[in-house]
Amino acid sequence: MELSEIVKAAFEKAYPGEDFGGVRVVPATDPKFGDYQCNDALKFAKKAKSNPREVGAKVAEALKGNDVFEKVEIAGPGFLNLTVSSAWLASRLADLDAAEKCGIPQSGEGKCVVIDYSSPNAAKQMHIGHIRSTVIGSAIDRIFRSLGYRVVADNHLGDWGTQFGILIKGYRELLTQEERDNLTVANLEKCYVLSAAKAKEEDGLWKESCKQELVKLQQGDKDNLALWKRFIDISIGEFDRMYAKLGVKFDTYRGESYYNDTMPGVVKKLQEMGLAVESEGALVVNLEEEKLGVAIVRKSDGGYNYTTSDLACVKTRVEEYDPERIIYVTDARQQLHFKQWFSIAAKMGYTTKLVHVPFGLMSYQGKAISTREGNLIKLDELLAEAVKRSLAIVMSRRGTEGAPAPQPTDEDVKLAEAIGYGAVKYSDLSHDPITDIDFSWDKALALEGNSGPYLQYAYARVCSLVEKAGGTDGASPLPKDIGFAVSTPAEKRLSLQLLEFPGAVVRAAEAYKPSVLADYLFQTAQLYSTFYQSSPILKSEPEVRASRLRLCVLFGKVLSAGLGLLGIDTPRHI
RNA sequence: GGGACUGUAGCUCAACUGGACAGAGCGACGGUUUCCUAAACCGUAGGUUCCGGGUUCGAUUCCCGGCAGUCCCA
Numbered sequence: 051m052e053l054s055e056i057v058k059a060a061f062e063k064a065y066p067g068e069d070f071g072g073v074r075v076v077p078a079t080d081p082k083f084g085d086y087q088c089n090d091a092l093k094f095a096k097k098a099k100s101n102p103r104e105v106g107a108k109v110a111e112a113l114k115g116n117d118v119f120e121k122v123e124i125a126g127p128g129f130l131n132l133t134v135s136s137a138w139l140a141s142r143l144a145d146l147d148a149a150e151k152c153g154i155p156q157s158g159e160g161k162c163v164v165i166d167y168s169s170p171n172a173a174k175q176m177h178i179g180h181i182r183s184t185v186i187g188s189a190i191d192r193i194f195r196s197l198g199y200r201v202v203a204d205n206h207l208g209d210w211g212t213q214f215g216i217l218i219k220g221y222r223e224l225l226t227q228e229e230r231d232n233l234t235v236a237n238l239e240k241c242y243v244l245s246a247a248k249a250k251e252e253d254g255l256w257k258e259s260c261k262q263e264l265v266k267l268q269q270g271d272k273d274n275l276a277l278w279k280r281f282i283d284i285s286i287g288e289f290d291r292m293y294a295k296l297g298v299k300f301d302t303y304r305g306e307s308y309y310n311d312t313m314p315g316v317v318k319k320l321q322e323m324g325l326a327v328e329s330e331g332a333l334v335v336n337l338e339e340e341k342l343g344v345a346i347v348r349k350s351d352g353g354y355n356y357t358t359s360d361l362a363c364v365k366t367r368v369e370e371y372d373p374e375r376i377i378y379v380t381d382a383r384q385q386l387h388f389k390q391w392f393s394i395a396a397k398m399g400y401t402t403k404l405v406h407v408p409f410g411l412m413s414y415q416g417k418a419i420s421t422r423e424g425n426l427i428k429l430d431e432l433l434a435e436a437v438k439r440s441l442a443i444v445m446s447r448r449g450t451e452g453a454p455a456p457q458p459t460d461e462d463v464k465l466a467e468a469i470g471y472g473a474v475k476y477s478d479l480s481h482d483p484i485t486d487i488d489f490s491w492d493k494a495l496a497l498e499g500n501s502g503p504y505l506q507y508a509y510a511r512v513c514s515l516v517e518k519a520g521g522t523d524g525a526s527p528l529p530k531d532i533g534f535a536v537s538t539p540a541e542k543r544l545s546l547q548l549l550e551f552p553g554a555v556v557r558a559a560e561a562y563k564p565s566v567l568a569d570y571l572f573q574t575a576q577l578y579s580t581f582y583q584s585s586p587i588l589k590s591e592p593e594v595r596a597s598r599l600r601l602c603v604l605f606g607k608v609l610s611a612g613l614g615l616l617g618i619d620t621p622r623h624i
Numbered sequence: 625g626g627g628a629c630u631g632u633a634g635c636u637c638a639a640c641u642g643g644a645c646a647g648a649g650c651g652a653c654g655g656u657u658u659c660c661u662a663a664a665c666c667g668u669a670g671g672u673u674c675c676g677g678g679u680u681c682g683a684u685u686c687c688c689g690g691c692a693g694u695c696c697c698a
Contacts, residue, residue, distance in 0.1 A: 076640070077640080079639095079643075079644065080644075080645085083644075087643085087644090089642090089643055089644095092643080092681070092682085093642095095681085101681095102681075125644075126643085126644055127643090127644085127681060127682075128681090129643075129644070341626085341627075342627095342697095343626090343627090343697060343698080344697095381695095382628080382629065382694095382695070382696090383695060383696060384696085385627095385628060385629080385695090385696075386627080386628075386696055386697065387696090389628090408628095408629085410629080410630085410694090410695095411694075411695070413694090440663095443663070447661090447663085469663085480637080480638095480649095481636085481637060481638090482637085482638090484629070484630075485630075485636095485637080486629090486630075486693095486694065486695090488636095490636095492650095493636070493650095496636095496649085496650080497663060498649085498650085498663055498664090499648085499649040499650060499663090500636095500637085500638095500648065500649040500650085501649085501663080503663055504649090504663065504664085506663085507661080507663050507664075508663095508664085510661070510663095511660085511661055511664085514660075514661060515660055515661090518660065519660090550640085553640080554640080557640060557641095561640095561641090565637095565638090566640075569637095569638065569639090569640095569648090570640090572638095572648080572649090573638095573648085576648080579664060579665065580665075580666090582660080582664085582665085583656095583664070583665045583666080584665085584666095586659080586660070587660055588660045589659080589660070602660095623661090624661075624663075
């Protein structure tokens with residue numbers, strides 16, 4: 051039985067007939083208060099027409115004889131401080147150890163969730179500004195999967211729009227034959243920049259010509275369509291190269307173009323429902339009543355915009371997957387846009403829960419990241435630097451003093467990749483998504499302190515310990531019947547913390563914040579390091595040794611599961 | 625002009641949704657390797673939680689009013 055249920059029962063026993071719906075038992079804020087605390091005596095004091103300490107005393111009385119608690123105290127204004135018995139703790143640790151998926155509740159079983167993230171624009175290279183949606187989205191994706199949800203990860207590429215007129219015109223007239231034959235995203239990017247510059251010329255000829263190419267594309271011209279398809283394929287190939295490095299996988303790559311045919315029907319429906327009305331040649335939905343302004347669903351030139359394509363997209367997803375919710379991971383600038391079309395979708399009768407997870411803007415040296423500012427650091431470049439820095443440390447640890455530096459092996463490079471990429475991902479995932487980030491190399495590539503490598507290092511030490519004890523592959527060498535016997539304060543703190551893992555995963559999912567999990571893992575690793583430093587393990591007496599080793603194995607299991615949910619690799623040797 | 629988000633140690637951030645003395649990392653200073661991986665550990669210094677009210681037994685957290693920064697919309 052959960053602790054909160056036990057304490058709730060005690061409340062009910064002390065005050066029969068009262069409703070104590072929300073009794074919560076939480077980890078103690080300070081070890082000196084015990085292991086857990088319940089603050090609800092303070093809340094229910096009024097209801098019970100009594101003072102909090104008296105309520106606490108009656109509940110404590112009702113808890114007497116319960117073998118879960120070794121000690122129940124009332125402190126301060128009426129806090130209930132609970133100390134659990136070592137037998138209870140040992141059995142809970144054994145439960146966690148035996149549990150599937152480290153005890154993560156399968157609350158999403160039978161439900162589907164669509165997660166829309168990363169979504170870069172085609173024909174452009176990914177840069178540091180793309181890290182956030184990709185890494186945060188991917189972590190939310192993994193977290194929901196771990197809860198048993200069926201997740202459809204969709205990459206809503208920017209693969210349609212005016213830029214393709216500019217690109218097609220530029221491709222035909224500004225690239226060399228060689229560049230056309232060996233088309234890369236870098237070439238496309240260059241082609242776009244050159245063509246867009248020419249489109250700004252005074253006579254407007256180039257611009258007009260770009261527009262015509264776009265119209266031809268939209269009308270299904272065979273040549274332009276083939277070119278467009280080629281641009282998209284090359285772009286996706288390049289994106290996949292980045293995703294492979296980051297360990298990100300999508301189920302579908304449905305860009306904006308996928309919804310072209312659905313949009314007219316959506317607009318028609320909006321008109322039929324009386325939601326969309328003509329205004330200055332455009333078709334708009336008035337949302338003034340909700341103080342959301344006006345949303346354009348068809349421009350005066352007949353073109354559609356994001357609101358329309360998002361509505362078409364939600365229609366398709368609902369019909370195809372019938373998801374319980376759809377999660378959009380995009381930057382915070384789009385908050386108004388999402389509020390607008392969520393509201394329209396609700397009016398159209400969609401009941402699927404639509405969730406916008408906004409993240410803060412990334413800047414560099416205080417300026418927005420853009421081609422114009424010339425501060426666009428490519429994702430590839432960042433990842434290469436991450437590997438370079440980690441490799442330098444890996445190699446410095448390999449070498450013996452005075453000896454010439456050894457050449458890195460393939461293994462060394464793989465390790466440096468795991469560490470470097472882990473550092474990049476963790477530096478983003480460890481903050482609340484909403485905070486703005488001013489990019490700096492040192493912050494993004496932190497290898498010490500509260501960083502990815504700190505956690506990976508803790509894991510490698512556990513593995514090494516287990517191996518020395520005779521285990522393999524991070525699995526315990528111990529027979530299952532050796533129990534947990536928690537004795538020292540450091541062991542106890544770590545043990546209590548490990549029991550919180552499933553709760554941390556649930557909290558991270560409910561808040562759509564991987565940072566909640568990252569924070570939990572860091573705290574856990576800190577407690578482990580303290581324990582590890584202060585308590586001999588392999589050299590202890592057999593019984594203590596076995597119990598401590600078992601705790602280490604459990605920690606390793608939790609840590610690697612948690613890092614896995616963040617998309618961070620856990621090498622066994624560092 | 626309207627709106628959203630943010631404001632916590634020198635810097636970067638936490639604080640489990642209202643709990644006890646606001647915690648970490650980095651940086652600074654000092655200590656710990658014949659001992660299970662020092663990418664580690666221990667200690668010291670560092671705070672008017674932007675300001676002012678309000679609600680509450682209790683506010684970094686909720687409400688109102690300011691101020692500052694970032695961003696959206698017009």
